[in-house]
Amino acid sequence: MRRALGLLSGLLTLLALIVIKPLTGSGGLEVRPFSKAPVYDREGRVLFRVKELYKAYYVGELPIPNELKAYLKERAIVARPPYLVARALSAEETNALSGISGLVFERYFRPEYPGGTIFSGVLEALLKSRPSSGKALTLTLSWEVQEALHRMLEGLTKFFQRIGGVVVEIPSGEVYALVSLPNKGEFVPLTMLLPVEFLPKDLPVEVFGEPTGLEISEAPGVFWPGGKTLATPVQMVRALAAYLCGEAPKLHLIKQETFSGLCGERDERLRKVYNYIDENKWTYLTFWPNERPRFVIVLAGELKEKARFRVNLSGLFKELERYLPPEFEGETRAGGFPDLRGLTLKAALESLGKRHIKVRFRGFGRVVRQEPLPGTPWEKVKSCVLYLRDET
Incomplete structure (x- = not known):
């Protein structure tokens, strides 16, 4: 009688917490995620998936059926059902x-970030700010540029409270890249307010x-005509x-149909580097390439x-x-080293043909990054x- 009451109590507890749905003859409970749609970088590599x-x-009587004992490992059995057997x-x-009597399943969703913590902060902020449409997103972020910027900033954290x-x-x-350290969901480039006096005087300040x-x-921003x-x-x-x-583009992290043409030569009045520092705030701004700027x-x-911040940034x-593409669409060099990203190791080696170069690889799966960059002479x-990374 006591065993029957314990079993009934366990079943009522489980049913009070979950919604049972059929799953191949067994029960199932569902926990909905904030988004099931995958997110890709600009080259189509997976940054986020669920x-x-x-x-x-197990909600039946003890002992646990022999078919389930292999899943228990070191997990202890609690005093009353439901017994968590496996996860x-x-x-x-x-x-x-599913054919085992007394077994029910809880479905849940685990977010995964194949790019690791260098992308997780941006992705969490982006996914939280958007209602889930169920559609996959392709971002403007470049895996290589994001990694390189993250490494660069990590080397400077000893001087900064946040950077x-x-x-x-x-x-x-x-x-192409957005990084803030420590990674706490607030992005310094989007929140730190700085005076603009160190920039060219004839900028369109209404922006x-x-x-x-x-x-x-x-x-x-804080824009005061005639003031600070x-x-x-x-x-x-x-x-x-x-x-x-001639006009200010809208910045975006989500890939759109945009024109990627040149704006012309760099104005001689525009310096290559703009630098600002006061008691505790610092910023450094530069263009690349120098003569025909494509990136800021x-x-x-x-x-x-x-902190005494004395670092030669040119090497960094x-x-x-190295990872910024100098050419715009339609300007890619003919020939040169091929783009191997997205290929298996075998296909990548075949693409190199009979070129007598030393090839090293790290990881397994498909090529997600390569050195040198595509188009290198x-x-x-x-x-x-x-x-390589397994993105299946």
């Missing part, structure tokens, strides 16, 4: 177990009072883009107390610029490194 998994509960089961595994950076294509407003168009939360104007680094980017191109790169941060920027290629 994996569908199951937990298995992180695939749909195929649940189907194989961030952004890389923006000038004509289109596409954000500083407008939203940039980014799909995540940002601080508004404060702006975030991304607002400065828009103003400089307007200075170069901005770093900004709050210095630690008594050279590492970042063959005479400059001595070796090749392929970074």
